[in-house]
Amino acid sequence: MPISHRDDKCCAHCVMREMDLECGETSLNERSMAEENRTWAQAIAFAYPFIAKALSDFARTYDFEAVMHDADASIRRRLPH
Secondary structure, three states, X not given: OOOOOOOOOOOHHHHHHHHOOXXXXXXXXXXXXXXXXXXXXXXXXXXXXXXXXXXXXXXXHHHHHHHHHHHHHHHHHHOOO
């Protein structure tokens, strides 16, 4: 399902693109949990709209946590040891 982008900060992928970050190992768990929640939200949206909304919100939170992990990893790579 394609994402409709409202502005440059509408989703985690747009934020990552703006920050010139790539998906790192540290954020793979969050991204997989976000995708799983998003899939379940779409599957139950008709029968349980409030639960689907909560799952969508969880997915969005996981997306932004993944961006935070990627930003942290990027900063740590640039810091001298």
